[in-house]
Amino acid sequence: MTAAPDFEQLLRGADLRVTRPRLAVLGAVHAHPHADTDALISAVRADASVEGEVSHQAVYDVLRALTAAGLIRRIQPSGSVARYETRVGDNHHHVVCRSCGAISDVDCAVGHVPCLTATDDNGFVIxxxxxxxxxxxxxxxxxPSS
Amino acid sequence: MTAAPDFEQLLRGADLRVTRPRLAVLGAVHAHPHADTDALISAVRADASVEGEVSHQAVYDVLRALTAAGLIRRIQPSGSVARYETRVGDNHHHVVCRSCGAISDVDCAVGHVPCLTATDDNGFVIxxxxxxxxxxxxxxxxxPSS
DNA sequence: CTCCTTTTCTTGAATGATTCAAGATCTGAC
DNA sequence: GTCAGATCTTGAATCATTCAAGAAAAGGAG
Known part of the structure; x- marks a missing residue:
């Protein structure tokens, strides 16, 4: 795993205020790729740098702000709750296990900008x-089964 | 739009019992591609061939049974509720509008079995x-905006 | 450093798609 | 026609996510 980036710089670079909850959430997402909101809330609360509690609402708000800023990416396969990862920018995708829901990263087989040219886009701007x-x-x- | 297939035959071919709710749901999904469960419930209840009411639970059950049998396909883009379509078997994909949520079909740019060979599948059987x-x-x- | 405005966080409640449960009804085979 | 099992009805519960209002903190100006 790569070294933890400077989360504070990331926030400032995205014009976001630097707060403990945000640093904690960013760190939690980085440490637990593909974790769902609930797991991230637990991770944030277990974070030593956050003394008191952090409300679940704060985590939801931060996740949305970070997603909007492009610092994290939100993924949500069918039948799953929202999950987040810090690996953004590169064009990678995911394998999801139908049985246990495990998620793993995969690089695209096609190239850097995969399938991005739909044959018939119906007028959509993709x-x-x-x-x-x-x-x-x-x-x-x-x-196989239990 | 193609002519409505023989829904009764489809059900029998899938070893599913033929019931009015199932015929109505199958017809509704065929008539309203990409509709969500709520819209399908309304469509089913508006169906003349179904005199009485059809419970929302029945529609959920039927949708699950039809999906498991492969007669319909369930799609659920992030941030959307479950949607269904009868176009199965061919390998087509979807464009989703970030603004209004509209969904449209697209054929894959890559070929018939798109991207199916991930470069590194992490041991997953895809x-x-x-x-x-x-x-x-x-x-x-x-x-642009309202 | 201190004040002020705006953003962010806390607390607590609400929303809504989907699921669970138990009993009644219907389907299809004999 | 009868019967077993699948399917539907009714009604309630679950739970991720959102809404709302006020308290607290961040960051720029003075």
Missing amino acids: DEAEVVYWGTCPDCITV | DEAEVVYWGTCPDCITV
Whole structure:
């Protein structure tokens, strides 16, 4: 895993105020890629740099602000709650296990800007192509069913 | 739009019992591609062939049964509720308008089995690649904002 | 450093899609 | 026609997410 970037600089660079909850959330998302909001709330509250509590509402607000600023990316495969990751900018996608819901990163097979040119875009102006691969993860393959 | 297929035959072919609610739901999904559950419930209740009411629970159950049988496909872009379509089997994808949520079909630019070979699948056994294009629909382009 | 404005966080409640549960009804096979 | 099991009805519960109003903190100006 890469070293933790300077979260404070990231926030300032995005014209966002630097607050403890934001630093904690940013750190939590970085430390737990693909974690859902609930897990992030727990991680933030376990963070030593945050003495008191952090309300769940604050985490929701911060996640939205960070997503809007492009510092984190929100993913939400069908049947799952929202999940977040700090890996942004590169064009990578995800494999989701149908059995246990595990998510893993994958680089696109096609190239840097995958599938971005739809054959017939129906007049839509497309700015992003999101790819979700569905399958079964190694764990669920070796242990077929319980 | 293609002619309505024989829904009863479709159900029997999938080893599903033929009931009025199922025929009505199948017809509603066929008539309203990309409709959400709520819209489908309304469509089903407006269906003349269904005299009495049909409970929302029945529609949920039917949608799940039809999806499991592969007669319909469930899609759920981030931030949207579940939507359904009868176009299955071909490998097509969707464009979603960030502004109004409109969904339109698109054929894959890459080929018949798009992106299905991830460069590094992390040990996952992939069986489907789902592509969602994000952008702005024609209506929301001409009428930028309200 | 102190004050002020605006943004952000806390507390507490509400929303709404979806699911759970138990019993009644209907389907399809014999 | 009868029967077992699948399916539907009714009614309530779940839970991620959002809404709302006031308190607290951030950052720029003086």
